Amino acid sequence: MHSEQAAPDLLQKSLDASGVGWWQLDFGQREMTCSRLAADLFGADRTRISFEEVYLLPGKEHRARIYTRCAALKVSDSLDETFVTANGDRCLQVRAVAAANDPLTGVRSVFGTVRRVTEGTPENAELASINQSYKATQRNYSHLAQLIEHLPIGYLRVNILRDKSGEAVDYLLSYINQQAGRILGIHTQGHAGKTAREVGIDPLKHIPTFEHIPSCSFWEQTGKSPDGKRTCRFLIYNTPGDDELVILLEDITDATRSREQLDDFEHLFNLVSDFAHVGCVSYNPLTGEGYTKGPWAKNYGEAENTPASQILGHWRQVHPDDRQHLEEEFERLKTGEIRTFVNEVRIVSDQEPMRWIKIHLLCRDYRPEEGVIDLACVNYDISELKRTEEEELREAKKRAEESNKLKSAFLANMSHEIRTPLNAIVGFSELLADESRHETRREYTDIILRNNTLLLQIISDVLDLARIESGRTDIERTQFDARDLCREVADSLRLQRRPGVELRVEEGLPEFPVTEYRKGLAQVLNNFTRNALKFTEKGSVTIGFRRIPGHIRFYVRDTGIGIAPEDRERIFERFVKLDTFTQGTGLGLSICKSIAEQLGGSVGVDSVAGEGSCFRIDIPAGE
Known part of the structure; x- marks a missing residue:
């Protein structure tokens, strides 16, 4: 121890x-x-x-x-x-x-x-x-x-070179770090110790600036790199007691490009905002701070420079009937109960007519305990849209009323049209039973057959329209010859023509193969031809076709009574009959229009009252 x-x-x-x-x-x-x-x-x-x-x-x-x-x-x-x-x-x-x-x-x-x-x-x-x-x-x-060599900004030192008279004629690149070399497009090792002229830089562009900087002073400038590809910020320091300058270079190409793009976008936004009457605001209701863009305040009926704090929550120019709901939703937004709402309100002002605006309010950041409630609000004028909607509603109501009238007239007409052939069939059938004379019995039989055909046509039209409108029509496209189709339609209706009326196929028609819904086209041409025969007392009814750009046009031309200009627009509508004394449902041409639309085509008519008409169907050209 x-x-x-x-x-x-x-x-x-x-x-x-x-x-x-x-x-x-x-x-x-x-x-x-x-x-x-x-x-x-x-x-x-x-x-x-x-x-x-x-x-x-x-x-x-x-x-x-x-x-x-x-x-x-x-x-x-x-x-x-x-x-x-x-x-x-x-x-x-x-x-x-x-x-x-x-x-x-x-x-x-x-x-x-x-x-x-x-x-x-x-x-x-x-x-x-x-x-x-x-x-x-x-x-x-x-x-x-080492730090300077690897700085993310350019660093170089230059020494001004003077002649015997003391005039600056060039400058020496005494040091260049890596970033400065990249910005200037020169090699740091090979160019350090060389003059500006030796590395391809015109010193006279820079010497006046260097000479202008007082000793111990800084000077800042923005310009282009020697190759013109980069935008740079230059900070130059004139060291005291000698001709050496220290230059810092920052490549701001990307930042400048981003700022220019942002400026372009803001300019574009302002154009769109002014054109579409769209305004926006960013606002904090806790601090009352915010900024507006576009006609935001003006859309509320306020002066353009009115602060957001004097509009949001006050709504002075909002219609009283709309204001209460707006206030309730705004309070719910401020308390965090909801994060967004959309509303349409009316703006009333003594200086202008009542307008409609649509409001979108969104809470982007909700931290009230830190004093942050970040609201974004966009509004835009929808007065024209509202007027259009009102006009469309009025027009729709008008069309509905007209449709109801047409349906009522159709039902009344259907009752009459169906009752007429039925009465003939029943009446002449009773007479036929008591008649013994052969000629009279044949006459009664013909009357019964004609009315039976008429009744079948009426029922067929109604069923066809119902089937087409319900979308239950099976469209089967087959290949056939257009000329043969025209001939078949003419042959099937030849017995229905009146004396003195010629039913014919257009002369000189070529053979023309078509791949299309043959049954539908035949039905359209049958309807066109029956109508033409019905309203043509003398002359001719001609069936034909021809090529037009991108389409095939089938037509039926007659020399009948024609159609008045004011009736041409509505003749293809349902339940329309221009001659109420003529038997029919008023559905045939409407069925033709529906079939044409199903085939991707259209129907139309050219007519001169008293001279005749030409009904047509245009369908896309097939194979």
Whole structure:
């Protein structure tokens, strides 16, 4: 035990005998503990010294360097410095020997030694200290050079070159970092040390600017890189006492392009906003802060520069019948109950007629506890849309009323049309049963057959229209000859023509293969032809076809009574009969129109009253 206690004392005596003192820095207590010899060497009157007092131990010219190196021991184990003490009578060398962190507290402690440098005079010690400072400066310069070389902005130094008369004629690129080389499009290694002319840059473009900058002053300019492809911001510093300038370059091409695109978009938005009467606002109801774009305030019937805080929640120009609901929804938005709502309101003002606007309000960010309720509001004038809707409603109502009238007339007409052939069939059937004369029985039979055919046609038209309108028609396209179709229609109706009326097929028709809905086309041509025969008392009814661009046109031309101009537009509508004394349902032409539309085509008529008509169906050209 005695031996263990004697060991530290022996070590201390050995250190003292060799002129070496020990010290320990405690970064937790911010103090230095040292041996008595070390305190004497430092010129201190005690062995526990605060960090503030440690700073004063070296001479003034060494304090900053020594204190910085000691502070670095928080993370470093390296310290080997020489300095002259504050009273200037001795030169000391301090070294760090070991460092450790307390396992419980984590506080760092550094242990080291101090000894007096006995070789030479204090002047030699001063030279040694200066040499150490120079090495430290070299290290710092190396770090700074690496930092400058890899800066994300361009850095270059130039020296103005003058002739014998002192006039600036060129400049030397003394240093160029990597980013400056990329921006200027030059090689940093190959061009450093060359003049502007040697690297292909016209110095006369820049020298007037360089000469204009006062010494120790900064000058900023935006311009293009030498190749004209990049937009750059230049910050130039004129160093004092010489012709050297330091230039910082920032490539702002992308930022400039983005700003230009943003400006273009804003300009476009303003054009659209003014044209479409669309306005928007960003507003915080907690702070009353916000900004508007476009005719937002004007849409509310307010002056253009009216703040959003004087409109939202007040709604002075909103119609009273619309205001209450708007206020309720706005309050729900502010309390976070809803995040968005859309409404249409009326704007009333003494200066202009009543208008309609549509409002979209959206809460983009709701953090009232942090003072944030970010509302976005868009409004736009829908007065024209409302007027159009009202006109369409009136027109729809009018059409519905007309349709109801037509349906009523149709039902009345159907009752009459069906009753007429039925009465004839029933009546003449009874007469036929009591008649014994052969000629009279034949006459009665013919009457019954004609009325039976008429009744079947009426029922067929009604069923065809119902089938087409319900979409249950199966369209089967087959290939056939258009000329043959015209001949078949003419042959099937030839017996229905009146005396003195010729039913014929257009002369000179060629063979023309068509792939289409044959049954539908035959029905259309049958309807056209029956109508033509019905209203033609003399002359002819002609069936034909011809090619027109992209389509095939089938037509039926007659020399009948014709159609008045005011009736041509509605003749293809349902239930329309121009001659109420003629038997029929008024559905035939409507069926033709529906079939044509199903085939992707259209129907039409050309007519002159008293001269005749030409009904047509145009369908897309098939194979």
